[in-house]
Amino acid sequence: MNLPNRLTLARIILIPVFMAFLLIQDAKGHTIIPYQDTVAAIIFILAATTDGLDGYIARKRGQVTTLGKFMDPLADKLLVSAALISLVELGSVPAWVAWVILGREFAVTGLRAIASADGIVISASKLGKIKTVTQVIAISAILLEDWPLSLVHIPVGQPFLYIALFFTLLSGIDYMVKMKTIFRK
Numbered sequence: 810m811n812l813p814n815r816l817t818l819a820r821i822i823l824i825p826v827f828m829a830f831l832l833i834q835d836a837k838g839h840t841i842i843p844y845q846d847t848v849a850a851i852i853f854i855l856a857a858t859t860d861g862l863d864g865y866i867a868r869k870r871g872q873v874t875t876l877g878k879f880m881d882p883l884a885d886k887l888l889v890s891a892a893l894i895s896l897v898e899l900g901s902v903p904a905w906v907a908w909v910i911l912g913r914e915f916a917v918t919g920l921r922a923i924a925s926a927d928g929i930v931i932s933a934s935k936l937g938k939i940k941t942v943t944q945v946i947a948i949s950a951i952l953l954e955d956w957p958l959s960l961v962h963i964p965v966g967q968p969f970l971y972i973a974l975f976f977t978l979l980s981g982i983d984y985m986v987k988m989k990t991i992f993r994k
Contacts, residue, residue, distance in 0.1 A: 813867035823856040850952035913981035936980035943973040
């Protein structure tokens with residue numbers, strides 16, 4: 810269990826902590842901890858930051874592992890899925906957008922699993938990385954829209970969400986085309 814894999818595992822462990830801060834409310838639907846939403850946003854951003862960090866460290870130290878190649882995209886999908894489902898519950902993200910994004914995530918994960926059974930490991934593409942970055946930016950922007958220290962409450966999260974949706978669909982199509990080529994061999 811090297812450092813990059815530990816960072817990936819930390820990202821997974823932070824998911825229920827993030828969700829607890831985001832969703833726990835009293836009987837009247839109010840947050841129960843001061844700045845609870847802000848803490849949730851910070852935890853999400855911290856967890857998402859480990860994504861770039863674990864990959865950078867793995868490549869720099871020559872510690873790229875099969876486990877890491879599998880766990881890293883899975884951890885990303887779990888974090889983004891948990892955030893989107895929670896934000897749908899809170900009414901901050903339209904359910905159809907979350908379903909399209911999650912559908913792509915599960916489809917690509919399924920295709921990766923099939924490829925893996927054939928001994929093929931498919932790493933994240935550049936479009937896949939752009940997709941992840943735009944999703945993290947969108948979710949972070951939505952989480953921080955009502956940040957108490959914000960001077961201007963501008964709802965910038967929704968436009969970022971649709972940019973993330975675009976790159977999610979584009980990268981999904983890219984994976985499908987690549988997988989079609991792989992499975993023809």
